[in-house]
Amino acid sequence: MPIKTAPDFSWIKPDPHGIFVGPCNAWIDPSKPVETALVTHGHADHARGGHGAVFATRETLAIMNLRYGGAGREVTVSMREPVELGCGVTATYFPAGHVLGSAQILLEHAGERVIVTGDYKRRPDPTCEPFEVVPCDIFITEATFGLPVFKHPPIVGEMQKLLDARAQRPEGCVAVGAYALGKAQRVICELRRAGYHEPIYLHGALEKMCALYEELGVPLGELRSATGIKKEELKGQIVLCPPSALNDRWSRRLPDPVTAMASGWMRVRQRARQRNVELPLVISDHCDWDELTQTIRDVDPAETWVTHGREEALLRWCQLNQRRARALAMVGYEDEDD
Amino acid sequence: MRAFANLVDRLTYTRSRNAKLDLIADYLRTTPDPDRGWALAALTGALDFPAVKSSTIRTLLTERVDPVLYALSRDYVGDTAETASLLWPAPEGASPVDEPMLEPSLAEVVDLLRAMTRSSVMKELPGLLDRLDANGRYALLKFATGAMRIGVSARLARVAFAQAFDVPVDEVEEYWHGVEPPYPTLFAWAADCAEPPRTDLVPLFRPFMLAHPLEETVVSMDDYAAEWKWDGIRVQLVHVNGETRVYSRSGDDISATFPELAEALDFPVVLDGELLVRGAHQGGEEGGAASFNALQQRLGRKTVSKKMLREAPAFIRLYDVLIRDGEDLRGLGWAERREHLELLMDRLNPERFDLSRLIEAKSFEDLAAIREGARDDAIEGVMLKRRDSPYIAGRKVGLWYKWKRDPLLIDCVLMYAQRGSGKRSSFYSDFTFGCWDGDPDEGADLLPVGKAYFGFTDDELKWLDRHVRQNTVNRFGPVRETDKSLVLEVAFDSVHESKRHKSGLAMRFPRINRIRQDKPAHEADRIEALKALVRD
Numbered sequence: 106m107p108i109k110t111a112p113d114f115s116w117i118k119p120d121p122h123g124i125f126v127g128p129c130n131a132w133i134d135p136s137k138p139v140e141t142a143l144v145t146h147g148h149a150d151h152a153r154g155g156h157g158a159v160f161a162t163r164e165t166l167a168i169m170n171l172r173y174g175g176a177g178r179e180v181t182v183s184m185r186e187p188v189e190l191g192c193g194v195t196a197t198y199f200p201a202g203h204v205l206g207s208a209q210i211l212l213e214h215a216g217e218r219v220i221v222t223g224d225y226k227r228r229p230d231p232t233c234e235p236f237e238v239v240p241c242d243i244f245i246t247e248a249t250f251g252l253p254v255f256k257h258p259p260i261v262g263e264m265q266k267l268l269d270a271r272a273q274r275p276e277g278c279v280a281v282g283a284y285a286l287g288k289a290q291r292v293i294c295e296l297r298r299a300g301y302h303e304p305i306y307l308h309g310a311l312e313k314m315c316a317l318y319e320e321l322g323v324p325l326g327e328l329r330s331a332t333g334i335k336k337e338e339l340k341g342q343i344v345l346c347p348p349s350a351l352n353d354r355w356s357r358r359l360p361d362p363v364t365a366m367a368s369g370w371m372r373v374r375q376r377a378r379q380r381n382v383e384l385p386l387v388i389s390d391h392c393d394w395d396e397l398t399q400t401i402r403d404v405d406p407a408e409t410w411v412t413h414g415r416e417e418a419l420l421r422w423c424q425l426n427q428r429r430a431r432a433l434a435m436v437g438y439e440d441e442d443d
Numbered sequence: 444m445r446a447f448a449n450l451v452d453r454l455t456y457t458r459s460r461n462a463k464l465d466l467i468a469d470y471l472r473t474t475p476d477p478d479r480g481w482a483l484a485a486l487t488g489a490l491d492f493p494a495v496k497s498s499t500i501r502t503l504l505t506e507r508v509d510p511v512l513y514a515l516s517r518d519y520v521g522d523t524a525e526t527a528s529l530l531w532p533a534p535e536g537a538s539p540v541d542e543p544m545l546e547p548s549l550a551e552v553v554d555l556l557r558a559m560t561r562s563s564v565m566k567e568l569p570g571l572l573d574r575l576d577a578n579g580r581y582a583l584l585k586f587a588t589g590a591m592r593i594g595v596s597a598r599l600a601r602v603a604f605a606q607a608f609d610v611p612v613d614e615v616e617e618y619w620h621g622v623e624p625p626y627p628t629l630f631a632w633a634a635d636c637a638e639p640p641r642t643d644l645v646p647l648f649r650p651f652m653l654a655h656p657l658e659e660t661v662v663s664m665d666d667y668a669a670e671w672k673w674d675g676i677r678v679q680l681v682h683v684n685g686e687t688r689v690y691s692r693s694g695d696d697i698s699a700t701f702p703e704l705a706e707a708l709d710f711p712v713v714l715d716g717e718l719l720v721r722g723a724h725q726g727g728e729e730g731g732a733a734s735f736n737a738l739q740q741r742l743g744r745k746t747v748s749k750k751m752l753r754e755a756p757a758f759i760r761l762y763d764v765l766i767r768d769g770e771d772l773r774g775l776g777w778a779e780r781r782e783h784l785e786l787l788m789d790r791l792n793p794e795r796f797d798l799s800r801l802i803e804a805k806s807f808e809d810l811a812a813i814r815e816g817a818r819d820d821a822i823e824g825v826m827l828k829r830r831d832s833p834y835i836a837g838r839k840v841g842l843w844y845k846w847k848r849d850p851l852l853i854d855c856v857l858m859y860a861q862r863g864s865g866k867r868s869s870f871y872s873d874f875t876f877g878c879w880d881g882d883p884d885e886g887a888d889l890l891p892v893g894k895a896y897f898g899f900t901d902d903e904l905k906w907l908d909r910h911v912r913q914n915t916v917n918r919f920g921p922v923r924e925t926d927k928s929l930v931l932e933v934a935f936d937s938v939h940e941s942k943r944h945k946s947g948l949a950m951r952f953p954r955i956n957r958i959r960q961d962k963p964a965h966e967a968d969r970i971e972a973l974k975a976l977v978r979d
């Protein structure tokens with residue numbers, strides 16, 4: 106009988122429903138209710154209700170509470186502070202730069218290090234802590250925008266497009282579709298940085314999340330509800346709403362709106378046209394192709410596992426660059442609205 | 444180039460016709476010569492760069508990008524030019540975004556593209572692409588391969604030109620065929636009040652005078668003359684300076700397709716008539732005509748065989764004369780022009796020309812009875828022309844009417860196509876078509892009025908399938924949205940009011956009666972025309 110000496114990582118198991126950490130019976134971002142869940146961030150495809158215990162950052166727990174009204178037994182995890190999960194497994198959270206409170210989770214067991222990124226990006230974002238490069242053996246990454254055609258342009262230019270469109274339409278308004286958690290607040294912060302200090306109007310579905318961001322220390326300037334406002338008052342204004350509201354009856358209340366959407370998918374014309382977008386704003390909270398490949402270089406793991414997205418292309422890149430990689434074929438993770 | 448690339452980008456995302464017109468007009472007003480002229484040429488499809496092909500772009504790219512990554516990207520994006528514009532690797536050193544000095548003008552781009560040959564293109568095109576950002580590359584590759592497909596027809600671009608400089612669109616149409624890109628004389632006339640481009644030395648197309656559907660109108664035969672509406676294609680024959688051209692309804696030069704007609708004139712004249720093919724299918728009076736199907740065999744060919752000329756010779760049944768021996772007759776009344784036309788017949792070869800016979804009807808009721816009794820397939824209906832009507836481009840109310848006969852027919856524009864099922868699953872064979880909800884030149888939009896998946900022959904289906912694939916502007920799963928350039932004559936049994944449809948109308952048993960390649964989309968019927976056929 107040969108004796109196994111090389112690291113085998115058998116303690117960590119990718120399952121279609123999440124990453125399972127065997128020795129301590131815990132799951133990362135599980136898509137089904139479990140006893141113990143480690144949650145990277147508050148997006149619905151990663152954070153779900155119904156778990157026994159949830160380990161997450163203070164901000165992620167607050168977001169889950171807002172969305173699900175109680176996340177089970179809550180264990181607040183601080184960035185960079187190891188948590189013992191039992192049976193020799195330690196988890197340490199590091200900033201992922203994706204949305205407020207988002208973390209990558211470093212798992213350590215028997216001297217082996219595995220990182221689960223959840224979602225992440227490398228671009229600066231005024232609403233959250235930047236991604237940190239943490240060395241590891243196995244790097245488990247997403248690949249939402251894992252095709253070389255995805256290159257997110259500098260956000261300053263996209264903000265200028267938005268401000269120009271507003272200036273061109275004193276009698277109309279610009280309706281910006283933006284994901285309610287993260288994207289909306291980032292767009293608001295970037296508008297403020299670009300020198301725009303007018304009130305920004307919000308669809309009802311964004312109001313609570315924006316208020317929570319402010320409570321958690323992210324100032325957003327003057328925000329007003331677009332609900333119950335006269336058409337007249339919205340002329341010349343910027344109105345934020347969830348993407349689904351753009352082509353919905355809701356938009357009838359707006360005066361002659363230009364339909365804008367803030368999303369990484371807007372890079373591809375056909376995708377923008379399919380969604381009836383007139384002003385595509387290429388703004389994403391995920392890595393683009395160059396960020397993904399640069400991150401793999403920076404982290405330089407022995408092996409890269411890809412959870413979801415366009416994994417085929419990223420695997421090909423790893424192959425071309427002599428890096429070991431595999432696809433996990435996980436289900437239920439896809440940010441259509443990012 | 445940046446302004447043009449921005450225009451292309453904005454047009455891609457703009458759906459309303461009015462907004463498109465505004466964008467183009469604004470660009471034409473604010474862009475200097477000759478760039479705006481080249482842009483107009485690009486939008487109207489007047490530019491051709493045979494050295495640059497889709498395959499050229501593919502080859503260039505696979506030399507620079509891993510073929511697997513290219514294939515995955517192309518699959519995802521769905522368009523070679525767009526994939527290339529996004530994947531093109533940034534050149535070493537400064538990016539064009541930071542150095543606007545590097546950015547070429549549209550005129551320079553056109554010059555460089557025109558100078559490229561099949562053997563030099565692989566060497567020269569990359570240098571040009573390196574000087575542009577992704578938007579610029581997209582615009583360049585789209586117009587270099589002659590596939591703009593941004594929902595702008597040549598007609599729309601000309602309407603925008605007229606709007607930009609506040610000149611009549613009919614005059615633009617008239618001068619259009621006498622000028623070449625980048626149209627310096629056309630811009631000088633429209634923008635700077637210079638003399639209009641000369642039109643007397645070139646065989647120019649003059650926009651047709653068109654008829655309204657008669658619907659419920661009743662006219663007096665004292666004021667109106669009646670003639671048959673023949674089932675061919677309306678053409679204009681122009682002879683000037685020893686050259687003859689045959690123009691279709693949309694102003695396309697189809698002289699090469701009908702050389703026997705181009706040879707048949709030898710004096711300066713502009714004639715309006717119905718192009719037909721000799722045959723026995725339709726009894727007719729002197730000289731029968733073949734079915735429309737036989738004529739269709741000859742349409743769209745660049746060269747014509749001797750056999751075709753022998754077996755299906757074309758001739759023209761004349762309706763009108765616009766200009767004769769250099770004298771413009773368009774200001775005269777129809778009756779006077781008709782006299783001139785009758786006098787002309789002696790100078791014309793009877794093998795190639797005959798005169799559209801007038802219908803002798805004492806009263807409108809009399810005419811209705813004659814129309815009902817007409818059993819000839821060649822007859823589409825009756826035309827009514829006001830005896831004192833001058834020849835005016837376009838469709839002016841009250842001058843000319845068309846009174847089509849049953850079955851109910853309407854000219855629609857193809858909007859969407861969907862793959863069929865069973866043995867048709869590889870074809871786009873289910874067609875959704877629409878009518879205009881007002882005057883398309885005033886910014887009306889198309890509203891879908893029905894769907895049909897039969898009525899065409901197998902050959903026509905193949906043709907339609909190819910048209911759909913080559914003119915797709917958008918995809919939604921199995922459905923393709925076309926560029927709305929193709930007119931379909933739809934036959935149907937009846938039409939009813941319906942709350943379930945956006946147009947408020949539902950057709951019974953619609954079928955594709957005929958493909959109207961000869962008819963420009965903006966001349967398709969309006970919703971009112973269909974509404975007038977409701978008999979509930």
Ligand SMILES: [Zn+2]
Binds near residue numbers: 203
């Ligand atoms: Zn996320």
Ligand SMILES: [Zn+2]
Binds near residue numbers: 148150151224438439
């Ligand atoms: Zn996600």
